[in-house]
Amino acid sequence: MIGSFFGIIGAGHVWVIMMVVVVQTLVYKEVIQLAQVPSREKKLPWYFLVSTNYFLYGESIIYYFKQIVMIDAYFLPLATHHRFISFVLYIIGFVFFVSNLKKGHYKFQFQQFCWTHMTLLLVVCQSHFIINNIFEGMIWFVFPVSLVICNDIFAYICGFFWGRTQLIQLSPKKTVEGFVGGWACTLLFGLLWATLLMQWDYMICPVKDLGASAWSNHTCEPKNPVFKPVPWELAPRIASFIKRMFFVEIHEVYIAPIQLHALVMACFASLIAPFGGFFASGVKRAFKIKVGESWLDIIFVYPSVTYEI
Amino acid sequence: MIGSFFGIIGAGHVWVIMMVVVVQTLVYKEVIQLAQVPSREKKLPWYFLVSTNYFLYGESIIYYFKQIVMIDAYFLPLATHHRFISFVLYIIGFVFFVSNLKKGHYKFQFQQFCWTHMTLLLVVCQSHFIINNIFEGMIWFVLPVSLVICNDIFAYICGFFWGRTQLIQLSPKKTVEGFVGGWACTLLFGLLWATLLMQWDYMICPVKDLGASAWSNHTCEPKNPVFKPVPWELAPRIASFIKRMFFVEIHEVYIAPIQLHALVMACFASLIAPFGGFFASGVKRAFKIKDFGHSIPGHGGMTDRMDCQFLMGLFSYMYYQSFIKTYNVSVGAILANIVNNLSPDDQRELLDRLQRYLVGQGRLDPGFLEKCGVAIEAAA
Numbered sequence: 070m071i072g073s074f075f076g077i078i079g080a081g082h083v084w085v086i087m088m089v090v091v092v093q094t095l096v097y098k099e100v101i102q103l104a105q106v107p108s109r110e111k112k113l114p115w116y117f118l119v120s121t122n123y124f125l126y127g128e129s130i131i132y133y134f135k136q137i138v139m140i141d142a143y144f145l146p147l148a149t150h151h152r153f154i155s156f157v158l159y160i161i162g163f164v165f166f167v168s169n170l171k172k173g174h175y176k177f178q179f180q181q182f183c184w185t186h187m188t189l190l191l192v193v194c195q196s197h198f199i200i201n202n203i204f205e206g207m208i209w210f211v212f213p214v215s216l217v218i219c220n221d222i223f224a225y226i227c228g229f230f231w232g233r234t235q236l237i238q239l240s241p242k243k244t245v246e247g248f249v250g251g252w253a254c255t256l257l258f259g260l261l262w263a264t265l266l267m268q269w270d271y272m273i274c275p276v277k278d279l280g281a282s283a284w285s286n287h288t289c290e291p292k293n294p295v296f297k298p299v300p301w302e303l304a305p306r307i308a309s310f311i312k313r314m315f316f317v318e319i320h321e322v323y324i325a326p327i328q329l330h331a332l333v334m335a336c337f338a339s340l341i342a343p344f345g346g347f348f349a350s351g352v353k354r355a356f357k358i359k360v361g362e363s364w365l366d367i368i369f370v371y372p373s374v375t376y377e378i
Numbered sequence: 379m380i381g382s383f384f385g386i387i388g389a390g391h392v393w394v395i396m397m398v399v400v401v402q403t404l405v406y407k408e409v410i411q412l413a414q415v416p417s418r419e420k421k422l423p424w425y426f427l428v429s430t431n432y433f434l435y436g437e438s439i440i441y442y443f444k445q446i447v448m449i450d451a452y453f454l455p456l457a458t459h460h461r462f463i464s465f466v467l468y469i470i471g472f473v474f475f476v477s478n479l480k481k482g483h484y485k486f487q488f489q490q491f492c493w494t495h496m497t498l499l500l501v502v503c504q505s506h507f508i509i510n511n512i513f514e515g516m517i518w519f520v521l522p523v524s525l526v527i528c529n530d531i532f533a534y535i536c537g538f539f540w541g542r543t544q545l546i547q548l549s550p551k552k553t554v555e556g557f558v559g560g561w562a563c564t565l566l567f568g569l570l571w572a573t574l575l576m577q578w579d580y581m582i583c584p585v586k587d588l589g590a591s592a593w594s595n596h597t598c599e600p601k602n603p604v605f606k607p608v609p610w611e612l613a614p615r616i617a618s619f620i621k622r623m624f625f626v627e628i629h630e631v632y633i634a635p636i637q638l639h640a641l642v643m644a645c646f647a648s649l650i651a652p653f654g655g656f657f658a659s660g661v662k663r664a665f666k667i668k669d670f671g672h673s674i675p676g677h678g679g680m681t682d683r684m685d686c687q688f689l690m691g692l693f694s695y696m697y698y699q700s701f702i703k704t705y706n707v708s709v710g711a712i713l714a715n716i717v718n719n720l721s722p723d724d725q726r727e728l729l730d731r732l733q734r735y736l737v738g739q740g741r742l743d744p745g746f747l748e749k750c751g752v753a754i755e756a757a758a
Contacts, residue, residue, distance in 0.1 A: 160650060
């Protein structure tokens, strides 16, 4: 599975986006199935998924590929009135829902409607932001995903060795020692991994051509200044300390801003993103579900913050 | 109440916006109260309301008042990182929610969380769009609101006189005759009302100065072309018909596009906006409540009166953004942008794509592309 993950990342931006779409659809399907008992009205949640995706992917395509969309005679009206068309599609679904309300089943139908909207908000909108990040540069997808996976692994390992105090009532197996240990390891890993990833143009260049892959010469000028190492003056005390310890004279250190951003993102991945996991555990306990693709629900909290950055 | 409504509209854009905020807060309060049994965690829904409003109103202010916000030293960092700040506020609420989950109360707490989000989506986001419409011009608030109120009244009257067939199981008192009669009357009313409103600059001009009111000389140039009556040729058959009936020769009629847009909006107000009302009725029946509140004696709470308005407000915003809004750009401004900010390669690419666009639209001879397109490549 890890091999195929790296394979897809190397294959190109388009394949990664399709992978995100597939994952999003699977998660949506699982969550929606929780709310439904009979197979009577299976179509409405799927209609809303399709129309929401139409809206969100249309927005991304129009924004990132303006030069292609704006000149094509067939796409142009679709693009100019995209938001209105998406709104009309939503209204059609809304009217259909209200017309199909059956006496005696109101509460169930409204709960299903509410569940559909919440799932769309939490799952589909997040994956939209993930895809926008992919358009900005592969590193903004690979890096956050790696941070969350790394934090999971290290928190588990640290908890295994030193875990004693329970972290939160919701997930009895998580411990404070695991939490803090995972945080420290993720900070270090994030710094090293970001420094490694920024060497490759394929990772840091935004998508111009959808056919790009790890082996095509994908370059860009000018690069985002966040990747450019700049010299930082070392404080005299630190410089003299290093001189005494390692017998070398270092007066300035080259740091790229991305390395500092990596530390911030590592903090979020360790401190806040686990709450997404706790949220999912809470949902499972509240609605008495045993097992699901639990590793997926941790991932959905981080993408919004990476989009902001 | 109607008098105070008109008074507020006349007082100025700021007062109308504040009225919308007050209505939104009242509706939110009523709807949230339905989900809560004990007064234990009353704070979280209000925290989410405040942070969502911060995000949405910040977005509007930054968009419409760029010239004020971008130069102020204190506001500038808030404006530049507005979305991130709003996101952090939301995450704080989210983390607080997860930390406060208590064993045995999970289901209740999650239902409350879900209810809060749905209410924010349906109530607060809609009023954000209504407020954006007010910034674009008072008419884009007054016209939709009037259309919904008018449809309500006329549907009731027509149903009273001719009502026989039930429209929908959800609301037994609504009839098909009332629905159709309300539609016809709203179309006519919409046409007349829009024609009247477009005479006043106060109604049609976007907000530049927050102190504007009905009595200040609020003007704007250039006006949106949607308000400009243009001559339409009458078909010969209709012209001869009018000649025979009224003994006047009319060859062209002056119609402003806004009048046609008013007809479209009237259709939406009569045909689709009532579904917002049915939705609210459905919610009441599903959760076995009689009325959302008791603020208005005899008519239930604020939500009962406003339920159709939200859908209409959203529609007006979408319709306006898609079909009516004009962006003030000039050839000179864009040319300056191209010359100053694009590299020669990008300029060539721009010219190539512009040519393809014009040919695709049928405005340029396709032969032009062959002649000039080749020339561009040869020069490179």
